[in-house]
Amino acid sequence: MKPAQNQASRQAIRHTLRQQIRQQRRTLSAEQQTQAAHDLLARFQQSPTFSQAQHVALYLAYDGEIDTQPLIHWLWQQGKHVYLPVLHPFSPGHLLFLHYTATTPMHTNRYGIAEPKLDVRAVKPVMELDLIGTPLVAFDDTGQRLGMGGGYYDRTLNPWHQHRYGPQPVGLAHDCQQVNVLPTEAWDVPLPDILTPSHHFHW
Structure with a gap:
């Protein structure tokens, strides 16, 4: 099979997996x-x-993702700082991380996801974060992560992946999002840790 055909096949498998896993997590009951x-x-x-991390980036659950609200409220109670991703207004495909509190003004971005309204005073440089809680669609037995396809977190985590420089990433997922093997691309960033309700996976 030619390289272009190989990539097309991987992309088709990744697309199918995204559809299947997103449907599985959407069927989870409120309880x-x-x-x-x-x-x-x-x-x-x-x-x-x-x-022990003091500056933690998380996300607000969307499309059946595991809910981070209890974790966010616990971090606030511990006096820690929470940050949420915001689509970069001038650099397509990149994220900014803004300080998030109970009174942060919010709006909905073009993907239908709630994010803080852009305020440069609230921006935290990525390299000053301690931990980035990373959303994902699926993960496999080696820590490979399948996202939504936009590459936002792969770009954010690339310095850590290449040089172990920057905040430590940890994937957050439901148990049903685990698969045996994911077809990967060169730009994919595997995660060293993934937390699910029943396991802490570490590679």
């Missing part, structure tokens, strides 16, 4: 989502590396 969110918090609290 299952609530339990998963609290179990995720417990996993986070059990890791000294994570629980």
